[in-house]
Amino acid sequence: MPLKPNHILDKIDFFNLFDQLNISHETLLDIAFESKLIRRRRAIDPIDLLYILCLESSQGTVSHNDLAIQLESGTGISVSKVSIWKKINEQCLVFLKKVFELVIQSKFAPNGHQAEPLTFDRIVVQDSTIIRLPQRLFGEFSGVSNGHSKVCNARIQGVYDLVAEQFLFFSVDTYSKNDLEAAPELVLKKGDLTLRDRGYLIADEIQRHITHGADCIYRHKYNLVLLDAENEKAIDLLLLLKKKSVWT
Template sequence: MLDKNNQFFDSEKILSIAFETEFIKRSNYKIDPCLLLTSFIIVLAKGSYSLREWALKYSTFSETIISFQAIHKKLSIRCLSFLEGVVQYVLSNAIFHNTRYNHAIFDKFNRVIIEDSTCIKLCNALFESFSGNSNGHVKKTMSRIQFTFDLKGGQWLNGKLGTYKVTDNTFSTDIQDRVEKGDLVLRDLGYWNLSAFRYFVENEIYFLSKLKVGTAIFKVDGGNLDIQNLLKSYDKQGVNQVDMQVLIGVHKVPVRIVGYKLDSLQAQKKLSASKKSRHKNQPLSKLAMYLTSWNIFITNIEAEGFELSKIIDIYKLRWYIEMLFKNWKSNFNFEKVVSASKGPDPLKPEIMMYLSFIFMGAFFQPSYNIFNEILLAKSKVILSPFKFATRFKEKIVEYLKHIILNINMTFIQDEVLKLQKYCCYENRNDRKNMGQLIYKISP
């Protein structure tokens, strides 16, 4: 049985948040908010989420037996406010701060922030709240969840559930409330927004993005710059790289254009992908077709110390969040948890998202970071997040007790030996894994 001295949160702080948000109103509450969170964490880690399993796990750890209906009833608007408060506590409390990746190339930046979204199918009873796809005969309810991750700190920064129609571009300026001077923001074309780039430049925030076809480009000393003519002249001269300062957009945002020529096989693959992504009634323009033979980035990172090869390596790290999504979905049934509610209440998916976010931000990610840094320092091997997730599920209670609740070095040292043998990336000569991409960077 878990008591107040054997839980994985600060009981007093969690109770304070619960009372402030009126998640609980009386001192003789039936459902303990700290134990409610703890039991959810264990159920989710086991990959067997259901309200019945949650109620059973809670009752196993408590002197009080509760029904799954009782938990369902607690998942209300007050629960949402409570969980929002817990998320803020988790993200700001030193207990949950993660160890930092020590890459020399990252020293210049305060944080390295990656954004991405994932879509999750919900029950059709929520169609009016979340929209989705409909052809008049069949409708599919979809939600879009936006996440922000600090790669340098190894920390989740934000999660936000929205409707399917709220695209990445619509969300592109939301980050302005969270970024700080000295941060680096890595973006794909879905988040392309000239106003956001202008904000970054004006506030000394670094960014790196692909160049959007059709963007107005101007020379620093005045006049339009025809990017197609420029690159074609490079082709004739046998020049396969570009690196220059320009101005972009109506407000003439000062940026650095940097890029390289693709080989014929890469260019053909990129062209095929571009054609496939377009609607049949919207063919590629001649400019777009030509630019598939180049990879062009824009950034406000200065050229000194950050030549083309390093810009390419940094941008590759944007795929790290895709790996996190895949791990979250495949190992911890994230989609199943968020879409578990079958009723019309739009709060339920958001509540489940916050609960999952607490699990990843406060437990899984810090545990991974601790072991990964030990292994890297001790043996120069990199822990695979996917393999570690399997081990984490098997040893969830021990991990929570010996890593999150109290640091038990004997347990950690013994576990490191097992993780090194069974859960690290294998070194391969034919390709680099994501861990190697991250850790190979040096000035």
């Protein structure tokens, strides 16, 4: 029995991942219509476009010609690189973001267990990661450059509520927009507890939490010293936590 081409097996595996998350072909198609990527059925199926974009992007620099070739190879439908170029637009970006958001929400779907009463209304986790992009996007996303080489990076910010088990927000920003710059953009509510890495730690953010009636936990450098606002003496956090701990 002849073996199927590898790209067909890859495509089957790709959409099996969506099936495992209970994301159907119809749901993806609805997102394509909702994001106005398509208004009626065309030669370029949005689901096939999603597949080839993910596949080719994972392999590094990709061109419209590469996408057209991969689409014809996987579906048998011949399209021009110009047709692909017209389809890679703002609506396509909205489509990809909505699919990405749905995948994350599905990965963290409510588990159905009865939760214990919580002190906080929301427990919000914020973190970021850096991804490498093709060098030709350096002008849009920036990155790291020296006399010998240039690397294009983008920074992804993600915010997740542990209580609601819901993905709240994500953004794809320029590499130069670091965590300190993104920190004030987080919308705080009274009764929140936020968990953040040390990249977000700044005195103004701690004060913003106090002002909004929210609490925060930061990871910080071992040599960071916190001072008492009244007497300016160093606060022994470990001793303070031991005194106020509800655990024995």
